[in-house]
Amino acid sequence: MDVLYSLLDVHIQQLNPIIQDKTFTNTLNFILTTSTDDIVSITTPILDRFCINILPTIDHNIKSLILESKSMERILLAADYPSLTKLKLFNFKDNIVSYYFTDESSFRRIFREQITDLILIYDKNNDITVQREYRNGIHEYIMKFFHNLKYLSINGPSSHLILDDSSPTTCFSSILTKLCVYVYCFQDCLTLLDGRLKQLTTFIVEIDHSEPSSIAHNMNNLPNLTTFSIEYRCNTTEFDIQVLPLLRRMSNLEELTLIIYNENRTRLVDGTYIHNQILLHLQRLYKFNFYIRTCTDLNNVTYSLSSDNIQQTFTNIGYRHVKCILYNITRMVICHAFSLPFISNHLEYLGNTFPSIVFTRVTKLLVFDILPFEHEFFIRLARFFPFLKDLSVMNLHPQLCKSDSVNYDHNQQYPVIEYPYLDSLHLEDSYIDYVEQFINETKIRLPRLKILEVDYRKLNTITKQFTRDVTRLNCAKVHRLIMEKQVVFPKTFYVYFPLLESASSYSYYFKK
Template identity: 60%
Template sequence: MDVLYSLLDVDNQRLDTIVQEKTFTNTLNFVLTTITDDVLSIADSILDRFCISILPKINYNVKSLILESESMECILLATDYSKLTELKLYNVNDHIVSRYFTDESPFRRIFQEQITDLILVYNSDTDMLLMNPNTKYVYEYTLKLFENLKHFTVIGCVQLLSIDDLASTTWLSLNLNKLCVDVCGFEDCLALLDGRLKQLTTFIVNIDSPDDDLSTIYNIDDLPNMKYFSLTCRCPTSEYDTRVLPLLCRMRKLEELALNITQANMIINHFNQSM
C-alpha cells in the first residue's frame, strides 16, 4: 500500500510498471490498527487518491481486499475487480449487514459470483441491547448472498449462531469447506454437521452453552471430509463422554484436532497434528 501510494504516478514509467506488478497489488490492506487494537480506515485523503487514481490502474491484479466497513462502499465502487475472491471486513455491525448483504446490495454481483473467502470481524463495542433484531439473520443473509463461499469466518459477533430450530435447507452449502463460528449450544454444532455442509473439511467452533437440551435427532453419519476440527467450550465430564467423544468418532479421517475444554476446575488442552 505504501509503495503504491508513494511511487505510482510520479512521472516515472519504469516505477509505474514495477509497482503495478502482482507483488504489490494482489492483496490490498486499507485498515490501520492502533496501539489499543482499534481498527480504523486509512486517512480520507489517501483513500480518495486510491479510489480516484490508483485502483482503476491496478484493479485487474487485485485478489484480496482488507477493508474497514465504513470505507467499503467507496473502495468497491471505485472500479471493477474481476479477480477479487477474498474479502476481510472489519468493524462489521448489523447496519452494514442489513444494507449490503441483501439482494439490493450495490455489490450483489461481486458478492454473489466472485467472493469465495469471507472474514467478518465485528465491532467489539457493539451493544447487544441496541442491536437490530435482524442481526440474528446475519449468517443466513451471508450464505444466501455469497453463493460461492468456500471459507467463512465470523469473529466477535455478539449474536451467536443458532440454527437448531431452523430447516436443514437454511444453512445448506455445497461449496463451503472451512467454517469458523461461535454457536449457542451443542445442538447447533450437531445441526451444522448433519449433512447440510457436505464439503466441510475445516470446522473451528466455540460453543457457548454445550449443556443445552438435545431436543432434535440429527443425522450422525460419518464426516469423511473433515480434516481439521477445533472445539472450544465449557463441558462437564458427562457431557464430554456423551457428546464430544461420539462427535469425534464420526471424523474418522481427521488429520488435526484442537480441543480447549473446561471441565469444572480442570482445563483440557489438546492439539494433535496427526490423528
C-alpha cells in the same frame, strides 16, 4: 500499500509497471490498528489518492481486499475488481447485510458471483444486549446470497449463530469447504454437521454455553472433515457424552485443536485419557494442539498428584512439548494441561506457581489462589504475559511482604512493574492490598487502563478519599468504573477520574 502510494505516478514513470505487478497488488489492506487496538480505515488523504488514481489502474490484479466497514463503499465504488475473490471486513454490523448484501446493491455482482472467501469481524464495541437485526445470526442469509462461497468466517462478540430446530435447508451449502463460526450452544454445532454442509473439510467452532436438548441429530460419520477446532465450556460429563462422540465421527481428521474448560468433572483429563479416548480413534491425526482445564472435587482424586505426575502421562504417549499445572485449593483440584506454544488467548485460575514460559497469545487472564500474591508474582506476570489486556485478580488474603504504603508513599522497595497493554482490570474479589498494588503508580503503571472494577470502599481508602497523589495517575485514564453498588461521589472523585464516561453497579466478571 505503502509502495503503491509512495511511488505510483511519482516522477519515475518507468517504475509504474513494476509497482503494478501482482506482487504488490494481489492483496490490499486498507485498515490501521490504533494504539488502543481499535480498527480504523486509512487516513482520508491516502484513501482519496487510492480511490481516484491508484485503484482504477490496478483493479484487474486485486484478488483480496481487507477493509473497514465505514470506508468499504467508497473503495468498492472506485473500480470494477474483476478478479476479486476474497473479502475481509472489520467492524461489521448487522445493518451492512440489509444495506449492501442485496439485489439492489451496487456490489451485487462482486458479492454474489465473485467472492469465494468471506471473513466478517464484528465491531468489538457492539452492545451485545441490544436487539440484533438478525436474531439467529446472519449466516443463513450470507450462504444464500453469496453463490460461490467456499470459505466463511464470522466472529466477534455479537456474531453467534442460533439454529434451534431449524429445517435441514437452513445454512445449507453444497460447496462450502471451510467454516469458522461462533454458535450459541453445542446443539447448534451438531446441527451444522448433520449433512447440510457435505463438502466441509475445515470446521472451526466456538460454543457459547452448554444447554440440554432433546433434538435428535444425524450422527453419521464426517469423512470429508480433515481439520477441526472447538472451544467449549463443559459441565460435568459433557466432554465425554458430547465432544468425544463427535470426534469419533471424524475418522479422517488430520488436524485437531481442543480448547476445553471442564467444570465439576469427576476425573482429571491426562495424557492416558487423551490417548485412550481420542488419539486411538483418529489414526490419521498428525497435528494436535490443546488446552484442557479441568476442575474437580478433591474427593474425586484417589491418589497423590502433582504437575509432574500429570506431565509424565503425556510423555508416556510421546507428547513431550506439553506443560501441566496442578493446584490443590481447599476442596478443589484445578489442572491445566496444554501443548506448547500455548494456543488460547485467555487463561483462567492461574495461581502463584506457573512455568517460566512466555504466553504470547494470552490477552485475558484470571489469577486465583488461597495464598497471597506478592509483588514478585506480578513481576512474573508482566514478564511471562507481555500482551495482557484484561486481568482479573481473585485473592482474599493479605500480602505478607508490604510496607504501610498508605502512609509511606515514597518507600520504594521493589522495581515498578508496567503492564503496557492492560485496559481492563477487575479487582472486585480482591483483598484491599491488591487494589493498592495496582492503583499505586510506584508499584505498577497502567498506561492504557480504561475499565476498572473495584469495591468502592477499598478504592476510597486507598486513594485517601481521592486525594492521594501516587494513586492518581492510574485512575486518571479510566473511562468506565464498575462497582458493586451505586454511590454518591464526593467532588474530589470527579477530579480524580477526569475521563470517566460511566460509573455503574453492573458487575461483569470474566465472562468470555
